[in-house]
Amino acid sequence: MGRGEPGHRSARVVVYEQLRRRIVSGELPPGAPLSENDLAAELSVSRTPVRESLILLADEDLVQVFPQLGSFVSRVDIRHVADAQFVREAIEIASLRDAADRLDAPALAALRDVLARQRAAGDDVEEFFRLDEEFHQMLLGVGGHAGAWRAVQSAKVHLDRARRLGLRTVSPVAPLVAQHTAVVDALAAGDPEAAETALREHLRAVFDDIERIRERSPELFTSEGTSRPARRNITVWR
Amino acid sequence: MGRGEPGHRSARVVVYEQLRRRIVSGELPPGAPLSENDLAAELSVSRTPVRESLILLADEDLVQVFPQLGSFVSRVDIRHVADAQFVREAIEIASLRDAADRLDAPALAALRDVLARQRAAGDDVEEFFRLDEEFHQMLLGVGGHAGAWRAVQSAKVHLDRARRLGLRTVSPVAPLVAQHTAVVDALAAGDPEAAETALREHLRAVFDDIERIRERSPELFTSEGTSRPARRNITVWR
DNA sequence: TACGATCCACTGCCATACAAGCACTACCAT
DNA sequence: ATGGTAGTGCTTGTATGGCAGTGGATCGTA
Numbered sequence: 001m002g003r004g005e006p007g008h009r010s011a012r013v014v015v016y017e018q019l020r021r022r023i024v025s026g027e028l029p030p031g032a033p034l035s036e037n038d039l040a041a042e043l044s045v046s047r048t049p050v051r052e053s054l055i056l057l058a059d060e061d062l063v064q065v066f067p068q069l070g071s072f073v074s075r076v077d078i079r080h081v082a083d084a085q086f087v088r089e090a091i092e093i094a095s096l097r098d099a100a101d102r103l104d105a106p107a108l109a110a111l112r113d114v115l116a117r118q119r120a121a122g123d124d125v126e127e128f129f130r131l132d133e134e135f136h137q138m139l140l141g142v143g144g145h146a147g148a149w150r151a152v153q154s155a156k157v158h159l160d161r162a163r164r165l166g167l168r169t170v171s172p173v174a175p176l177v178a179q180h181t182a183v184v185d186a187l188a189a190g191d192p193e194a195a196e197t198a199l200r201e202h203l204r205a206v207f208d209d210i211e212r213i214r215e216r217s218p219e220l221f222t223s224e225g226t227s228r229p230a231r232r233n234i235t236v237w238r
Numbered sequence: 239m240g241r242g243e244p245g246h247r248s249a250r251v252v253v254y255e256q257l258r259r260r261i262v263s264g265e266l267p268p269g270a271p272l273s274e275n276d277l278a279a280e281l282s283v284s285r286t287p288v289r290e291s292l293i294l295l296a297d298e299d300l301v302q303v304f305p306q307l308g309s310f311v312s313r314v315d316i317r318h319v320a321d322a323q324f325v326r327e328a329i330e331i332a333s334l335r336d337a338a339d340r341l342d343a344p345a346l347a348a349l350r351d352v353l354a355r356q357r358a359a360g361d362d363v364e365e366f367f368r369l370d371e372e373f374h375q376m377l378l379g380v381g382g383h384a385g386a387w388r389a390v391q392s393a394k395v396h397l398d399r400a401r402r403l404g405l406r407t408v409s410p411v412a413p414l415v416a417q418h419t420a421v422v423d424a425l426a427a428g429d430p431e432a433a434e435t436a437l438r439e440h441l442r443a444v445f446d447d448i449e450r451i452r453e454r455s456p457e458l459f460t461s462e463g464t465s466r467p468a469r470r471n472i473t474v475w476r
Numbered sequence: 477t478a479c480g481a482t483c484c485a486c487t488g489c490c491a492t493a494c495a496a497g498c499a500c501t502a503c504c505a506t
Numbered sequence: 507a508t509g510g511t512a513g514t515g516c517t518t519g520t521a522t523g524g525c526a527g528t529g530g531a532t533c534g535t536a
Binding site: 477478479480481482483484485486487488489490491492493494495496497498499500501502503504505506 | 507508509510511512513514515516517518519520521522523524525526527528529530531532533534535536
Binding site: 012051052055056059067079080082083086087089090095145147148151154155 | 248250289290293294297305317318320321324325327328329331332333383385386389392393
């Protein structure tokens with residue numbers, strides 16, 4: 001496929017999406033070194049698209065770059081997560097108020113379909129997060145603010161990463177699906193107040209989860225002493 | 239100054255900030271071509287930092303890149319502006335609710351100082367926008383959500399650009415300062431309801447301004463036919 | 477053993493060269 | 507006059523080379 005084809009994805013986009021996915025999933029944990037050379041060799045591209053991807057990831061605070069030192073997966077800054085929580089809540093709640101008036105039968109059916117699939121997903125974490133994205137994006141669309149999804153996503157990515165880092169040891173996903181259901185039920189019942197309360201509780205529950213994770217695994221979060229990582233184990237063992 | 243010094247600003251950051259300023263100010267109008275080679279020559283750097291800056295600007299929808307065709311200052315998409323308006327309003331209003339409880343004497347004095355400087359600025363557009371940024375950022379800080387400023391800014395930049403494109407021909411800034419003052423007065427009076435109403439009216443007034451600008455200068459906004467610009471006048475006349 | 481000067485592998489930043497593709501011009505055949 | 511087509515100069519995308527800077531490893535000295 002030629003470069004001009006609509007389906008063409010440049011090497012930069014491919015690299016960016018893969019790195020982002022691996023960082024958010026926890027496969028590349030906070031503090032992991034991201035050498036331009038190593039990544040280029042691993043992904044069979046040159047340093048250029050790798051570097052451009054790292055710049056974009058640094059712009060959304062998923063990566064920290066120290067010139068002449070190295071690039072690293074950023075540690076989770078709890079203040080940054082709190083800010084993301086606030087932004088996300090503000091946008092989603094504001095949209096929900098509009099959604100109460102605009103909900104129609106097809107949209108309601110689509111929402112319920114996502115909920116059913118979430119219940120069916122069980123403990124498949126990957127699937128749950130895919131459907132979680134779909135649910136919240138759909139909810140924004142019902143409010144007539146699908147265009148605000150990018151802003152939500154740029155905040156949500158930090159919440160998702162923090163959750164996934166400790167998801168195995170902490171809460172199951174079933175209550176979250178129940179909270180989603182409560183929001184939709186309140187909307188369907190024409191009770192925007194209850195919907196707002198339910199959504200706010202849901203988002204707060206997510207944040208509380210993260211704070212529990214922080215207590216269990218403080219090494220994943222920033223602390224004043226570790227802000228500037230150093231290289232480790234450069235020479236090969238022999 | 240060495241590259242490692244704290245005050246060092248890489249060529250990429252310098253180029254990025256200059257291009258961003260020139261785009262938002264209208265010096266580089268919507269549709270203007272941004273050739274990587276030309277910009278590199280003009281700014282006395284190589285293509286690399288220019289290109290990396292364009293990627294960042296494209297990520298925030300200030301620039302559109304068409305592979306093998308060219309990069310252009312993006313036209314103003316009214317839907318995009320409406321989304322930005324919604325996001326900004328949601329965040330600032332949510333923060334204002336917290337600000338009502340947290341306002342103390344020093345913060346109030348700082349806010350009033352900015353208002354006084356805005357009144358003194360008169361018709362200096364550059365100064366007005368600087369102080370407008372300062373005011374809204376300060377208001378977020380009072381609410382305890384200074385970290386949300388980046389999210390607001392990434393939305394606000396599109397509103398600012400749209401306003402500046404037609405500011406000369408449309409409304410004066412004095413009413414905007416009066417609206418700012420109304421917000422602070424309501425906060426100081428301990429009336430969060432009135433403050434919210436005043437802020438919402440202020441933000442809506444800004445958006446109405448943009449719609450008036452659109453009626454006067456539709457060529458600055460997207461229309462279906464002009465989404466993909468073409469090159470013109472490649473060969474030199476002789 | 478403890479400590480300091482030096483070395484050097486490795487880093488990201490920038491400049492440059494090459495590759496692939498599109499738009500327009502100019503020309504040629506019909 | 508008109509339609510088709512090769513040529514040309516620009517575009518962005520990718521690869522690579524060179525540079526300044528960093529800090530762990532290493533060796534010399536007390």
